[in-house]
Amino acid sequence: MPELPEVEGVVRMLKPQVEGKTIQRVIVSNTIQQSKEAGKECIIKGLQTNAFIEQVTGMKIERIERHAKYIFFTVIKDNKKQLLVNHLGMSGAWFYVKHPDDVTEAKFHRHMHVQLQLGEDEWLIYADIRRFGELRLLNNQTEYPPLLLMAPEPFAQEALPYFLEKCALKKYQNKAIKAVIMDGHIVSGCGNIYATEALFKQKISPGRKVSQLSKQQLIQLFEEIVAVLTESIAFGGSSISDYRNINGEAGSMQTRLQMYGMKKCPMCHTNTEQEIIAGRNSFYCPNCQK
Structure with a gap:
């Protein structure tokens, strides 16, 4: 799942390309349309397909921002401002291309679910392989x-x-x-990958209870989370499986990870262990992390 650094990378690349542009045409996949006809919500939430197309067509993208793991598109049409809010889910990705055929990676090309034409040779495309992502058109955040x-x-x-x-x-x-620092109500934007890395660097077992940590340990852990998020932003995020930036390129932070997905601890070379915490697979070193 794309975490804060990956979403930040997408936003930074989108801003200079699409801010100030007007959505001239909207194409929605048959998958979404069929889902809506079956009474299900797939990617486009809260609106029927035709209503989404009608309302979004003609909108000007004024501003793009990241909030935690969400992308906020501030859009305006007929002097009315709204928010088009996007969450990338497990495998969502935006592509900025001259033509939809320029999304060349087959697994994404097969799952181009929302296509926004911004000009004659300018398309902003949302692809989502597993379809856990979402797009919501809101009047404001309170909705x-x-x-x-x-x-x-x-x-x-x-x-x-x-x-x-x-x-x-x-x-x-x-x-x-680990469950606490992955909770977006407590720490914004820190998911499984970066929680794993921060805990390893602070030598804290992911299953350790919050009550067993001192205030100083919690402070140092939070500072480590910020450090690893900052580092990942600088290296374009982690492309463990399906993350791509708007040009279809992978990030490189995965080459710098020390514990996530590792079979041996890089410090003591002990075999790592795994534990399911908050529904996520947690890698840790039983020797270094206590």
Whole structure:
């Protein structure tokens, strides 16, 4: 699943290419249309296919921003501003191309679900292999309450005090620390990959309870999360499986990971172990991480 660094990379590349452009045409895949006809929600949430096409066509993309793992497109049409909110899910990707055929990687080309034509030779395409991603057209954030529950950006000054305050709550004290730092209500944008890396660097077992960590350990762990997120942004994110940037290129952070997916600890060469925490496979070194 794309995490904060991957989403940040997409936003940084999209901004200079599509901000200020007008969506001239919208094409939605048969998969989405058939899903809607069957009464199911697939990628386009809260609107029927025809309504989505009608409303989005003619919208000008004023601004693109990242909030946690979400992409916010501020759009305007007939002097009315709205938000087109996107979550990449497990395998979503945006492509900025001259023609849809320029999405050459077969697994993405087969799953181009929303195509936005911005000009004669200019397309913004959302592809999603597993179809867990979503697009929501909102008048404001209050129309989708989960957006209001996100923790502060990890780089914000208030993020650390917020994290410590949450960790002190009774309902989190007996939870595994990894489950807590992957919770977007507590730490914004930190998923399985970067939680694994931060815990390894701080020598903390992913299953250790929050109550077993001192305030100083929690502070150092949070600072490590920020450091690893910052490093990943600089290296274009991690392309473990399906992440691509808008040019179809993979990131390189996966070559710098020390624990995620590893069979042996790079420090002591002990065989790593795995544990399912919060539904995710957690790699750790039983010798180094306590």
